[in-house]
Amino acid sequence: xxxxxxxxxxxxxxxxxxxxxxxxxxxxxxxxxxxxxxxxxxxxxxxxxxxxxxxxxxxxxxxxxxxxxxxxxxxxxxxxxxxxxxxxxxxxxxxxxxxxxxxxxxxxxxxxxxxxxxxxxxxxxxxxxxxxxxxxxxxxxxxxxxxxxxxxxxxxxxxxxxxxxxxxxxxxxxxxxxxxxxxxxxxxxxxxxxxxxxxxxxxxxxxxxxxxxxxxxxxxxxxxxxxxxxxxxxxxxxxxxxxxxxxxxxxxx
Amino acid sequence: xxxxxxxxxxxxxxxxxxxxxxxxxxxxxxxxxxxxxxxxxxxxxxxxxxxxxxxxxxxxxxxxxxxxxxxxxxxxxxxxxxxxxxxxxxxxxxxxxxxxxxxxxxxxxxxxxxxxxxxxxxxxxxxxxxxxxxxxxxxxxxxxxxxxxxxxxxxxxxxxxxxxxxxxxxxxxxxxxxxxxxxxxxxxxxxxxxxxxxxxxxxxxxxxxxxxxxxxxxxxxxxxxxxxxxxxxxxxxxxxxxxxxxxxxxxxxxxxxxxxxxxxxxxxxxxxxxxxxxxxxxxxxxxxxxxxxxxxxxxxxxxxxxxxxxxxxxxxxxxxxxxxxxxxxxxxxxxx
Ligand SMILES: Nc1ncnc2c1ncn2[C@@H]1O[C@H](COP(=O)(O)OP(=O)(O)OP(=O)(O)O)[C@@H](O)[C@H]1O
Ligand SMILES: [Mg+2]
Numbered sequence: 325x326x327x328x329x330x331x332x333x334x335x336x337x338x339x340x341x342x343x344x345x346x347x348x349x350x351x352x353x354x355x356x357x358x359x360x361x362x363x364x365x366x367x368x369x370x371x372x373x374x375x376x377x378x379x380x381x382x383x384x385x386x387x388x389x390x391x392x393x394x395x396x397x398x399x400x401x402x403x404x405x406x407x408x409x410x411x412x413x414x415x416x417x418x419x420x421x422x423x424x425x426x427x428x429x430x431x432x433x434x435x436x437x438x439x440x441x442x443x444x445x446x447x448x449x450x451x452x453x454x455x456x457x458x459x460x461x462x463x464x465x466x467x468x469x470x471x472x473x474x475x476x477x478x479x480x481x482x483x484x485x486x487x488x489x490x491x492x493x494x495x496x497x498x499x500x501x502x503x504x505x506x507x508x509x510x511x512x513x514x515x516x517x518x519x520x521x522x523x524x525x526x527x528x529x530x531x532x533x534x535x536x537x538x539x540x541x542x543x544x545x546x547x548x549x550x551x552x553x554x555x556x557x558x559x560x561x562x563x564x565x566x567x568x569x570x571x572x573x574x575x576x577x
Numbered sequence: 578x579x580x581x582x583x584x585x586x587x588x589x590x591x592x593x594x595x596x597x598x599x600x601x602x603x604x605x606x607x608x609x610x611x612x613x614x615x616x617x618x619x620x621x622x623x624x625x626x627x628x629x630x631x632x633x634x635x636x637x638x639x640x641x642x643x644x645x646x647x648x649x650x651x652x653x654x655x656x657x658x659x660x661x662x663x664x665x666x667x668x669x670x671x672x673x674x675x676x677x678x679x680x681x682x683x684x685x686x687x688x689x690x691x692x693x694x695x696x697x698x699x700x701x702x703x704x705x706x707x708x709x710x711x712x713x714x715x716x717x718x719x720x721x722x723x724x725x726x727x728x729x730x731x732x733x734x735x736x737x738x739x740x741x742x743x744x745x746x747x748x749x750x751x752x753x754x755x756x757x758x759x760x761x762x763x764x765x766x767x768x769x770x771x772x773x774x775x776x777x778x779x780x781x782x783x784x785x786x787x788x789x790x791x792x793x794x795x796x797x798x799x800x801x802x803x804x805x806x807x808x809x810x811x812x813x814x815x816x817x818x819x820x821x822x823x824x825x826x827x828x829x830x831x832x833x834x835x836x837x838x839x840x841x842x843x844x845x846x847x848x849x850x851x852x853x854x855x856x857x858x859x860x861x862x863x864x865x866x867x868x869x870x871x872x873x874x875x876x877x878x879x880x881x882x883x884x885x886x887x888x889x890x891x892x893x894x895x896x897x898x899x900x901x902x903x904x905x906x907x908x909x910x911x912x913x
Binding site for chain 2: 374375376395396397398399400401403404405407411412413414415416420424425427428431432433478
């Protein structure tokens with residue numbers, strides 16, 4: 325269970341707050357979509373929960389323990405975090421990257437069980453054929469999938485994905501979201517995912533959390549959230565909501 | 578190495594694994610030959626067994642000292658590159674050698690050249706290492722942790738630091754009396770040619786300890802090379818590991834400098850040669866490869882220097898090669 329209480333964060337005390345009084349309980353075994361405009365603080369919020377960004381005040385409880393007190397190695401067995409910008413200082417292959425996902429469990433000494441998890445993760449992401457390729461020899465979308473394979477290999481109950489659909493084409497985006505759904509349905513994971521396409525959030529998420537200027541504007545089921553009223557306020561944009569096949573779709577262009 | 582890690586080595590890695598020991602033996606033989614038979618035939622003296630033994634008695638510790646110090650320099654440089662996330666830096670570029678000169682100067686100035694602080698190798702070493710640790714902590718706190726543009730800031734830091742320290746210790750040396758001055762000079766102008774052989778045995782365990790401490794962390798360094806945030810989300814407490822590593826780096830640099838003087842480019846050259854040769858990012862093969870390459874470079878260079886009676890100074894050659902290589906790296910990285 326992840327519970328966030330009274331969280332404030334600021335990168336630079338003079339520059340004002342990036343996160344302001346965030347209170348949120350993340351629903352277990354469900355997909356929570358985090359939406360909001362650029363700079364709303366979505367990545368920062370994920371960073372604070374994953375104990376990579378330091379908050380000014382407030383606490384994040386991961387299974388009842390303050391994340392800042394949990395040992396990094398123990399936290400990495402519970403929570404995997406795909407960053408928004410994926411850059412590595414080194415040149416490695418897809419398989420080696422996925423192998424790093426096992427580091428929290430095997431300390432860099434993969435056993436057969438770890439190798440199986442790596443194989444599974446690569447298969448899940450349809451990367452088995454590309455496993456020997458260096459990351460810099462891949463297309464942007466393939467590279468994105470390789471990083472997600474690392475997250476899957478980490479095999480944690482909580483998975484945070486910061487804009488995992490970056491660089492993915494329509495087909496792979498839909499596949500990615502189906503994989504996310506399967507992670508929840510088949511493996512009982514709890515997923516928090518930052519999405520920019522509200523329609524994806526509406527179609528695949530169980531909960532939608534909308535952020536604006538460092539605050540949580542509103543939170544609810546997709547049906548409650550995909551309304552002109554909410555979306556206009558969150559994004560400062562003129563939305564049109566249409567119905568298609570019994571589902572609400574928003575048009576924003 | 579376990580079966581799996583051997584399997585992971587590519588063909589180059591395996592070739593290097595097998596080529597390393599014989600090459601090391603060969604250059605050691607060259608070194609001993611040039612200090613014994615080559616020298617005696619040049620001077621027209623017969624090499625008696627007794628003379629041979631007495632030379633060997635001095636040459637073997639020197640050989641061991643060179644190999645261990647070179648290996649340590651390489652290991653420390655690789656860790657430094659991982660912690661600073663840069664392939665262009667080595668600790669000696671940041672003015673660590675001028676910290677060493679300054680501590681020696683200050684020790685003599687404050688306590689006198691006959692004092693225990695200066696003459697006792699352990700006390701002396703502890704002070705020098707302490708000063709380097711302080712400097713590297715300062716450097717880390719001021720530059721690295723802020724996530725600034727690392728390379729430029731670090732190099733500037735090194736430049737300014739060594740400028741200040743060098744002129745400061747130069748000034749103190751001028752106002753010293755002649756005996757103190759000579760002792761400081763003797764302690765700070767160590768080079769491979771006039772190694773500080775007295776302290777080899779006392780510092781050998783320190784060097785082995787530091788090397789082992791760094792080698793044992795190789796898996797952690799693999800993860801750290803992915804970058805601070807990736808490493809943290811994979812459960813490596815990055816800041817703590819970086820701090821511990823910097824302590825060990827400073828301690829290692831101070832022994833190596835006390836023993837063989839400063840070889841600015843040895844670390845850079847051997848680490849990057851190992852990277853090119855082994856084509857891997859894993860630290861264990863890189864540690865071993867760069868340590869072997871550094872020892873090979875230093876011992877063969879020193880053997881050649883003895884053979885040619887110092888007509889060919891090793892340090893100059895290593896620095897020249899290292900410097901050109903660094904230029905090449907800078908040009909290449911900039912193009913990418
Ligand atoms: N490392 C940092 N240092 C200083 N300010 C930062 C840093 N990272 C983010 N910010 C600022 O904090 C605010 C929130 O950024 P954040 O990355 O959390 O937004 P986001 O919602 O993820 O946006 P996007 O959709 O563009 O990814 C922005 O105003 C940004 O400029
Ligand atoms: Mg973001």
